[in-house]
Amino acid sequence: MNERERAIRRRLKDDFEHYAPRVLKIRSKSGRVEPFELNQAQRHIHACLEEQKRQTGKVRALILKGRQQGASTYTEGRFYWLVSHRKGVRSFILTHEAESTGALFEMAERYHDNCPALVRPSTGASNARELYFDRLDSGYKVGTAGNKSVGRGTTIQYFHGSEVAFWPHASEHAKGILQAVPDAPDTEVVLESTANGIGNYFHQQWQAAEAGESEFLAIFVPWYWQAEYRKPVPEGFVRTDAEEMLVKLFGLDDEQLQFRRFKIAELSADGIEGTSAFKQEYPMTAQEAFQVSGGDTLITPEPVIAARRYKCLGSGPLIIGVDPARFGSDRTAIIRRRNRAAYSLETYTKRSTMEIAGIVASIIKKEKPAQVAIDVGGLGAGVVDRLEELGYGDIVEAxxxxxxAGDPELYRNKRAEMWWLMRDWLSDDTVPVMIPDRDALHADLCGPTYRYDSNQRRILESKEDIAKRGLRSPDAGDALALTFAEPVRIKQDVHARVVADATTGY
Structure with missing residues (x-):
C-alpha cells in the first residue's frame, strides 16, 4: 500500500460522513441500489452522536423518529464502519420481530458485499445472522427481541436496539443484553424507535433522557425533514386554520401539508382517528409522538412551541417558582419569571431539604427576587421553614x-388556578411570551389533563393520576405555575424597591 492509499484509508477510517457515500450501498425506497448519501435526519443524528462521543468518550443515545426516516440505516452503516476498522470488537443489533431482523441483516450484508476491496475486511464466517471478520477478530450479529435471553453471556462494544417501543420483553433485555456493553470508552448504545404509547420501557427511558436523569442523549427527528414526504398540491388547495398554524410554527409548505392530508386520510380506517395516528407515526415534536390518552390536556403544544422559539428580555419584578421533590424519582425544579419572560430552569434530584434550602438561599442572595413561591407539600415545608429561619420570610411565599383557590367558585384548588393562569399567559395572542427551550419543560406543560366537577369548577389532573398513566411528575411545569401563585406585593428592602402590579402579579 502506497502513501496515497494509506491517506485514503485513514480518512475513510476516521470520517463516517466521508466514508458512507464512497463505501456503503443501500437499497433506496424506489428499489435501486445506490451510494449511501446521508439525509437531513441522518446528518442530525450523526452530529449528535459525534458531539456526545467527543464530550464523554462513548455514545449512549435514544432516537425518537417517524416512519422510515433512516435511523436504522444510519446506525447499521455506522456500526459496520466501526467493526470493520477495529480489532476484537462485537456489534449486536436487536430488533422487535423476525422480519425486521432479516431486513437489517440483509442491509449489513449489502454493505459488506459492495464494500471496495481496499477497505473490505476479510470474512471468516457468514450465516443468516452473523458476519465474522477473522483477521480483525471482530463480529456483527443480529437477534430478535422475542427471545428473553438473546445476547446474554457475551461482551458487546456496539449495540443497536431497533423499534425498542415494540420489544415484547424490553425490561428483560435491559437487564440482560444491555448489561453486556461495558461502561467504557469507545462503546456505543443506540436505541431507536417510533412511539408506541406511553408507560412502556422506551417511553420511560425517553422521559429520563429528556429530563437529563440518565446518561442517554434524547434525539428527536421530525417527519418534515424527509425530502420525499411531499405530495403535489391539487387545484383549489386552501389551508385550514390548523395548517396555517403548522406553517407558522414549523415552516411547512403546501406540498408537505398535502402529504399530511394524504396520510391522515390513509390512516383513518377501522375506527382509528387519522390525525392522532399521524401524530404518532409522523410526529412534529416528541411530545406529539407520546400522545396523552384519557382526556384533553390543559395546555396544547402550539403556544408552548411558540414560547420556546420567542426571545425577549424580561422586565419587572423577578418571581421564582420552586417545586421541591416529593419522592425519590421526582425532581426539584426552580425557574425564574419576569413578566413575559420565563428563563433559567434548574432541576435537581436526590437533594435533601437543607440542600434545596441552601440552593434557594444562594439564589435569593445573588438575584434578589421580589418573591419566591414554594410548594409546601412533601419536602417544601422544611425548605420554607429553613428559609424563614435564614431571614427570608418577607420574600418566601408558601x-x-x-x-x-383565590376564586373557589371557578377552581377546585390552588394548583388548578395557577395552571389556568399560566395557560392564559402562554396563550395570549396579543403579547408573545418566552420560556426556556427545554424538551422536559415542554413535556411537563403539555402533560396534565383537565375536567370539571359537578359544580363546573375546573380540576387539574393530580400528580398521582399522571404517574398512573406512566408519565413523570410535571415538576418543571409546577415550578412555572408557582410564579402565578400570588400577586407580588410592594416591598422595600436593603437591596431595592420592587413594585409590581397588585392585581395580576405580572
Whole structure:
C-alpha cells in the first residue's frame, strides 16, 4: 500500500460522513441500489452522536423518529464502519420481530458485499445472522427481541436496539443484553424507535433522557425533514386554520401539508382517528409522538412551541417558582419569571431539604427576587421553614397546591388556578411570551389533563393520576405555575424597591 492509499484509508477510517457515500450501498425506497448519501435526519443524528462521543468518550443515545426516516440505516452503516476498522470488537443489533431482523441483516450484508476491496475486511464466517471478520477478530450479529435471553453471556462494544417501543420483553433485555456493553470508552448504545404509547420501557427511558436523569442523549427527528414526504398540491388547495398554524410554527409548505392530508386520510380506517395516528407515526415534536390518552390536556403544544422559539428580555419584578421533590424519582425544579419572560430552569434530584434550602438561599442572595413561591407539600415545608429561619420570610411565599383557590367558585384548588393562569399567559395572542427551550419543560406543560366537577369548577389532573398513566411528575411545569401563585406585593428592602402590579402579579 502506497502513501496515497494509506491517506485514503485513514480518512475513510476516521470520517463516517466521508466514508458512507464512497463505501456503503443501500437499497433506496424506489428499489435501486445506490451510494449511501446521508439525509437531513441522518446528518442530525450523526452530529449528535459525534458531539456526545467527543464530550464523554462513548455514545449512549435514544432516537425518537417517524416512519422510515433512516435511523436504522444510519446506525447499521455506522456500526459496520466501526467493526470493520477495529480489532476484537462485537456489534449486536436487536430488533422487535423476525422480519425486521432479516431486513437489517440483509442491509449489513449489502454493505459488506459492495464494500471496495481496499477497505473490505476479510470474512471468516457468514450465516443468516452473523458476519465474522477473522483477521480483525471482530463480529456483527443480529437477534430478535422475542427471545428473553438473546445476547446474554457475551461482551458487546456496539449495540443497536431497533423499534425498542415494540420489544415484547424490553425490561428483560435491559437487564440482560444491555448489561453486556461495558461502561467504557469507545462503546456505543443506540436505541431507536417510533412511539408506541406511553408507560412502556422506551417511553420511560425517553422521559429520563429528556429530563437529563440518565446518561442517554434524547434525539428527536421530525417527519418534515424527509425530502420525499411531499405530495403535489391539487387545484383549489386552501389551508385550514390548523395548517396555517403548522406553517407558522414549523415552516411547512403546501406540498408537505398535502402529504399530511394524504396520510391522515390513509390512516383513518377501522375506527382509528387519522390525525392522532399521524401524530404518532409522523410526529412534529416528541411530545406529539407520546400522545396523552384519557382526556384533553390543559395546555396544547402550539403556544408552548411558540414560547420556546420567542426571545425577549424580561422586565419587572423577578418571581421564582420552586417545586421541591416529593419522592425519590421526582425532581426539584426552580425557574425564574419576569413578566413575559420565563428563563433559567434548574432541576435537581436526590437533594435533601437543607440542600434545596441552601440552593434557594444562594439564589435569593445573588438575584434578589421580589418573591419566591414554594410548594409546601412533601419536602417544601422544611425548605420554607429553613428559609424563614435564614431571614427570608418577607420574600418566601408558601403555597399549598391543595388549598382553596383565590376564586373557589371557578377552581377546585390552588394548583388548578395557577395552571389556568399560566395557560392564559402562554396563550395570549396579543403579547408573545418566552420560556426556556427545554424538551422536559415542554413535556411537563403539555402533560396534565383537565375536567370539571359537578359544580363546573375546573380540576387539574393530580400528580398521582399522571404517574398512573406512566408519565413523570410535571415538576418543571409546577415550578412555572408557582410564579402565578400570588400577586407580588410592594416591598422595600436593603437591596431595592420592587413594585409590581397588585392585581395580576405580572
Amino acid at each position: 403555597v399549598n397546591f391543595g388549598a382553596a
